[in-house]
Amino acid sequence: MNQRIPVFTDDPGWHGKRLKEAFAARGYEAVFVSLKECAFNLAANGLPPVLIPGFERELPKGVFVRGVPGGTLQRVIARLDILHALKLLGVVVYNDGYAVERxxxxxxxxxxxxxxxxxTPQTWVCESRYQAQEIYLRETMAGRPVVLKPLFGSQGQGIRKLTHETPFPIPMEQYVDGLYYLQSYIDSGxxxxxxxxxxxxxxxxxxxxxxxxxxxxxxxxxxxxxxxxxxxxxxxxxxxxxxxxxxxxxxxxxxxxxxxxxxxxxxxxxxxxxxxxxxxxxxxxxxxxxxxxxxxxxxxxxxxxxx
The missing domain is CATH 3.30.470.20 (ATP-grasp fold, B domain)
Structure with missing residues (x-):
């Protein structure tokens, strides 16, 4: 039987299919697993201290990380803890929890x-609206637009360019949430x-x-x-x-x-x-x-x- 490899993801989609084909080409079976379903088992019952669905009796030699589900701070930390623990147990974690965090x-x-x-563009990160607005005014009044991004996010969602004519966003506005991540705008043309x-x-x-x-x-x-x-x-x-x-x-x-x-x-x-x-x-x-x-x-x- 092919050796089974967990691929951590909640949405395999196109990328999951490509990975499954690539593993099969090398004689391995990719098994899609959600980090939500993994757990710590620190009881003295002979089972691995980290439980992965389908691998309850023995940990795999490696896991491929294709996605870490979002959620509350506690849930995200717990999911990253699973990745950290697997690495400490000698499992190859690709990319590992520290890489994901960074x-x-x-x-x-x-x-x-x-x-x-x-x-990399000049960057400012702060919680203080006063500090953020001071940076915004200093840069934009000098003719240097800034880009406001969510600290967590991808695919260009929630990104906006601010000029001196742009209303400064309020802290609880969508994608701002009381934290300001600002970068100098780089004009590619x-x-x-x-x-x-x-x-x-x-x-x-x-x-x-x-x-x-x-x-x-x-x-x-x-x-x-x-x-x-x-x-x-x-x-x-x-x-x-x-x-x-x-x-x-x-x-x-x-x-x-x-x-x-x-x-x-x-x-x-x-x-x-x-x-x-x-x-x-x-x-x-x-x-x-x-x-x-x-x-x-x-x-x-x-x-x-x-x-």
């Missing part, structure tokens, strides 16, 4: 990029908006594309048009530096080029979609991911847990 939180991503000297998505696996850029938009937000989910480009040169080097800065197994790196030619990293996504990228480049990214995951699983020695 990248789902845009403030920490920005901090790590800044700390590692990876070019008025009317010719575009940015880049680079896919990095184990520190190497493997695929890249330009996303052209009819709006300054270029995400594929927002209608961006994809065009394949070579994953090489300065663009690839910058994406690889971003992946190192946040220390992930694999990621999608969003990069934008300003009108003067300078590149900036906007975001690093540790649970990236790749449907648009694969469609544009023809590269079987799911297979590349599975092959790298399996190489990690075969080379990492199991940790002996002393009871």
């Amino acid at each position: 990248t789902v939180d845009k403030a920490m991503t920005s901090f790590l990029l800044h700390l590692n000297h990876v070019p 008025e009317g010719a908006w575009h940015d880049h998505r680079v896919f990095v696996i184990k520190g190497r850029a493997v695929a890249a594309m330009i996303r052209h938009g009819s709006h300054w937000v270029n995400n594929v989910a927002q209608g961006g048009r994809c065009e394949a480009i070579e994953a090489q040169g300065e663009l690839a080097q910058l994406a690889e530096a971003a992946a190192r800065a946040v220390n992930v197994d694999y990621c999608g790196v969003d990069v934008i080029r300003e009108g003067d030619g300078k590149l900036y990293v906007l975001e690093v996504n540790s649970i990236p979609a790749w449907k648009g990228l694969q469609g544009a480049t023809g590269i079987d990214i799911g297979q590349l991911l599975v092959d790298d995951f399996l190489s990690c699983m075969h080379t990492q020695p199991a940790l002996t847990v002393v009871s």
Whole structure:
């Protein structure tokens, strides 16, 4: 029987199908499991201390993380605790809980990029409306628009550009919720908006594309048009530096080029979609991911847990 590998996701969809095919091509069976259904079992009953549905008697050698469900702070922490615990038990967790934490939180991503000297837009994060409004006024009155983003979020949802003519959002407005994450607006070309998505696996850029938009937000989910480009040169080097800065197994790196030619990293996504990228480049990214995951699983020695 094929060895079974849990793929943590609540919505397998297109990506789950690609992963299932890629695992099958290497003689493995992908089993879709929700982190909501996993649990700690710290009783002295001979079962593993982390229970995964379908793996109650013995933990798998590795788990592939395709999604961490949202929810209350307590629930999200508990789900990340499952990933942390599995890693401590010697299970290969791809990407692990720390990688997810560092990248789902845009403030920490920005901090790590800044700390590692990876070019990224000027960024401010604060709870104080007074501080945020002071930044907004200083920047926009000098003719420098800022972008307000939700701290957690993806696919361009909730992002807005603020100028001196834009009403400043109130704290409890949708996507603001009492916290302000502000970045300098990088103009990629008025009317010719575009940015880049680079896919990095184990520190190497493997695929890249330009996303052209009819709006300054270029995400594929927002209608961006994809065009394949070579994953090489300065663009690839910058994406690889971003992946190192946040220390992930694999990621999608969003990069934008300003009108003067300078590149900036906007975001690093540790649970990236790749449907648009694969469609544009023809590269079987799911297979590349599975092959790298399996190489990690075969080379990492199991940790002996002393009871």
